[in-house]
Amino acid sequence: MRRAALAAALRAMDAGGAVSALETLIRGVISRRAGCVAVYTCLIDANDLVCLLPAAHLDAMLVAGRAAGHVVAAQWLLSPQAPASATQVESEALIDSSLKDVPLGRRRALARTARGEASNRLARDPDFAVVTNLLANPHTTEQLVLRIASRRPTVSRALEAVLRSPKWGRRYPVRLALANNPYLAPRLAVNLLPFLSRRDLQAVKDDAALTATLRLAAQRLLLLERS
Numbered sequence: 001m002r003r004a005a006l007a008a009a010l011r012a013m014d015a016g017g018a019v020s021a022l023e024t025l026i027r028g029v030i031s032r033r034a035g036c037v038a039v040y041t042c043l044i045d046a047n048d049l050v051c052l053l054p055a056a057h058l059d060a061m062l063v064a065g066r067a068a069g070h071v072v073a074a075q076w077l078l079s080p081q082a083p084a085s086a087t088q089v090e091s092e093a094l095i096d097s098s099l100k101d102v103p104l105g106r107r108r109a110l111a112r113t114a115r116g117e118a119s120n121r122l123a124r125d126p127d128f129a130v131v132t133n134l135l136a137n138p139h140t141t142e143q144l145v146l147r148i149a150s151r152r153p154t155v156s157r158a159l160e161a162v163l164r165s166p167k168w169g170r171r172y173p174v175r176l177a178l179a180n181n182p183y184l185a186p187r188l189a190v191n192l193l194p195f196l197s198r199r200d201l202q203a204v205k206d207d208a209a210l211t212a213t214l215r216l217a218a219q220r221l222l223l224l225e226r227s
Contacts (some may be wrong), residue, residue: 005041007052015060023073029194044191046079050062071220082186082213089153096121115139123148131161149177156185182209190217
């Protein structure tokens with residue numbers, strides 16, 4: 001609902017006004033304004049909003065944003081085009097050896113109620129639904145969620161399940177772990193950066209394991225004055 005309302009508001013503005021509003025929103029996140037953080041949380045995957053806006057309007061917003069020096073709005077508009085990580089992992093190789101012969105549907109069902117060592121084994125699963133069910137499991141702890149968010153190697157879809165979790169995806173330690181994981185799709189990692197503290201942004205900028213796109217995005221945010 002919040003995303004649809006924002007899309008309608010941006011469509012109603014001219015390109016300059018729309019990109020200025022987006023810049024204000026994201027800078028509000030950087031300044032830790034609660035209302036801006038709540039709205040922007042729905043926009044971490046820019047594709048969720050981009051699909052609701054005409055391509056011509058988006059193009060005009062990008063042109064206007066660059067002309068006006070709206071750095072963070074332009075960065076968000078370009079995030080869907082961020083190059084994928086060069087590191088690719090074979091999904092099946094990630095499944096715990098004790099679960100390799102367990103059908104996917106059964107693994108998804110087990111994740112809803114697992115606890116203890118069973119949860120630890122399922123936490124290695126690359127399947128989005130397995131991870132989603134495990135995150136909704138009342139026995140799952142933040143410690144386990146952080147292990148999933150920090151795991152390397154992994155696949156982006158498993159990390160995206162954490163990012164989209166209503167319970168866990170909004171916690172700062174979880175967002176930080178995801179932003180620092182080179183296996184999360186850069187188009188998503190870039191849009192997690194406004195949530196991070198300056199110290200953590202500096203760490204992202206200096207981390208050679210992360211993509212050049214992400215490190216440059218962190219550098220841009222560090223150059224902004226926090227209002």
